[in-house]
Amino acid sequence: MEILRYAIYRFGTMLLTLLVVSVLIFWIINLPPGDYLSNQIAEFRASGQESLVAKAEFLRQEYALDKPLWQQYLIWMGFLPGPHGFSGMLQGNFGWSFEFDRPVSEIVGDSLWLTVLVNLAAVLFVYMVALPLGVIAAAKSRTMIDYTAAFIGYLGLATPNFLLALILFYYGNKHLGLPIGGLMAPEYEGMPMSWDKVKSILLHLIVPTFVIGTSGASAMMQRLRANMLDELGKPYVETAVAKGMRPSRMLAKYPLRVAFNPFVADIGNLLPSMVSGSVLVSVVLGLQTIGPVLLQALKSQDMFLSGFVLMFVALLTLIGTMISDVLLVLLDPRIRYEGRDG
Amino acid sequence: MQPLLSVENLSIGFGKSEPVVRDVNFSVSAGETLALVGESGSGKTISCRALLQILPRAAQIRSGRMLFNPNGDPVDLATLSSRKLRHIRGNRIAMIFQEPMRSLSPLHKIGNQVAEALKLHGRISDSDAKRRVLEQFERVGFPNPDRTWRSYPFELSGGMRQRAMIAMAMVAKPDLLIADEPTTALDVTTQAQVLGLMKELQQETGMAMILVTHDLGVVANMAEQVVVMHKGRVMEAGPAAPILRAPAHPYTQKLFHAAPKIPDPVAQDRPVERDLILEMRDVAKTFTMRAGKAWAAPQKVQACAGLDFSLPRGKTLAIVGESGSGKTTAARIALGAEAPDAGGQVLFRPTPDATPVAVHRMDRKQRRAFQREAQMVFQDPYSSLSPRMRILDTLSEPLEIHDIGGASERRDRAGEMLKMVGLPTDMLLRFPHAFSGGQRQRLSIARALMLNPSLLICDEPTSALDVSVQDQILSLLEDIRDAQNLSYLFISHDLAVVARIADEVAVMRRGLVVEQAPPEELFHNPNHPYTKALIAAQPTPDVNRPINLKLVAQGAGSPEHWPEQFRFKGSDAPPLVAMSPDKGSEATASGHKVRCHV
Known part of the structure; x- marks a missing residue:
């Protein structure tokens, strides 16, 4: 309660x-x-x-x-x-x-939920990639595995997103037959939702998710690795080893739980940076998300449109921080019981 | 009889460098306690961690055998597969670590963490595991095991956490318990109780124990066998009693002499001091804590009350008490870092006939002048020096702040101070990481002396140091005091350390001074049960003087359980009463005060 x-x-x-x-x-x-x-x-x-x-x-x-x-x-x-x-x-x-x-509602209507969709996919991608890679890199720190993970991570951080987008489109299309640009095949635009339309959207999502998520994922992976390394040196990890735990279980139960906090706290920051950061990508990828709309509206002083878009981004941010705050309280008893007398 | 564990020719090294542990041999039998004694860096911790192979990643066991023989079928722990080793860890050999604060995961309930030790080593149902853990909790002295089961580590005090660690180590009924400085981080009374508990548990279960410690007093109280280590080698080994009675090896002798001892009584006439450098009159401090909820009223916590101290020039006043006793708050008030509650007065006289400065209400200019006169030496030499500043910069910073001298004068002064604290002047351009703990503490003393102060406030300056280094630092402080006519306000939790340096000792408990006297008087004629407990809890390197746990338990309990004469509840404390001189003795018991009902 x-x-x-x-x-x-x-x-x-x-x-x-x-x-x-x-x-x-x-x-x-x-x-x-x-x-x-x-x-x-x-x-x-x-x-x-x-x-x-x-x-x-x-x-x-x-x-x-x-x-x-x-x-x-x-x-x-x-x-x-x-x-x-x-x-x-x-x-x-x-x-x-x-x-x-x-x-305004007519203009942003479609792109609103497409934005949410693209960013949700990107956030999921970030977490799914960063979590295992960060933990493995920390557990095997200073080995080839760690260095390889770091190398890939830095590549992800350093490659300009639009460039990555173009490369992925080219090779994705050439070798895997992935669609180029847009969020769905043109014939489904304006059509009611159907199974084929969902499939088309999912197929179109692959490259944008990858492009928008890569840099976030590599940054988060590095952060998780650093946090984990800090935790691995703490005495309670030794205690767990001395108890006779298997390394994999020990990692998951103790240090990861502690290192997870900043990870969760990042949810709030991730959302807005993705919305605003993905403007360029959206332009290059031809995504009908809200980013390009915002850019255009700000340029032409279309005040109601830009005001609405900014409010929407702010709302996303605030919801993100709220979710991460509530999650943190759930995860960390030290926050939960602050003020409870021992 | 075969020993339970015998270590033969153990050598451990890091990377490709010289081994840090060389040819170490020791053995321990069931029901016996072996103490590994040495200073930090002696290899004692690494040797005992090697038993369970809980070593830093770069360390490897170079050679040697570690035969563990619980049931007539010896295994060599050095060559065991990690699978089999896991079965021994926490099950047959358990370990307790030094820092109970950090050795438990902050995010998991105590019950979960302790029960895990059982669940990892056999099929046991949740309810059986819980039953056994609760029994163990009760055994190690938790008044309410059910509550402990549900608690998180941060809800327990240090002593209680160490009890939880002991419960975790003991719950699987191991054959061997390795305790790595289990009480170093605890208050002396808590230490006595935890050591007593470990001894009792050993008698009940008949397990063997390896106790790693730097404290010969602890050894005298706990161990049958001793191994003294220095720089990775065994210096002396054998039964505890003869070694403690007559240490043969010079290094053991050195350790033995460095151990702080309770002084012999000396009759002294004490002239009444008129020239007081610092006076604290009726000082109290109440902290207002923000309540956890926005609408609840803030809580008031009294950190200390009714403090009356006077520190004569050139003398040392020591405040002794455990964590939470209010001693640090008292020091902060004396330093002007914290304002006392209204009504309290702190008066400071920079020179014998100067008008006193009211430290409790200084203006900006007075504060600046006062800061030149009063300086502080901190507890932890590792974190109180900036790792990114050269020693020269650290030392000359106070002069820069107070705008004294030019660059060359500052440099000269820094060199002079380094020489004074016994370090060569060519170390000025080094960074702190190039110095050992004792050297760093010398550096922070040098920094405190840079402004040529008249009052030094030392906040547990030796509690992070090894015994022999502690001895050196105390000597240094004494020499500087006498050479410069400095006055010290010395904060400590260790009565024996204080005994040596102080001219007057005030014992604090729960924010109140319970007894105040010169050290000889305090140690040989203690009146207050808490003082008695502190003295009784002090482990001394003398096998004939075991810790008297009954005295400790009585005095270290809460004030409601003290004998009638001293008892009080809440803030309703009796006054501090001056003792009348002891009729039988020659010494005049000047200034011996006890908090009791008359």
């Missing part, structure tokens, strides 16, 4: 943080002078297209861009009624993308 209470408390602080983050995001995207519409209006005026100016002016009022900034923020969040009553993020209305002339 203790743990449930902690989770609830942690959820509360998460919401609070999210609120603060929303203020910051709104402030930052409004830092550059002007907004999408006022830029457009200036452009129309210069070229004498008065009819279009009227339409833009109308939109400005429609989306309350003529109001002071703090009111704009409250309307955007849905704390204050806008021109059409309460209709902000809280009410599920994410705003209008001026550049695409469509609602």
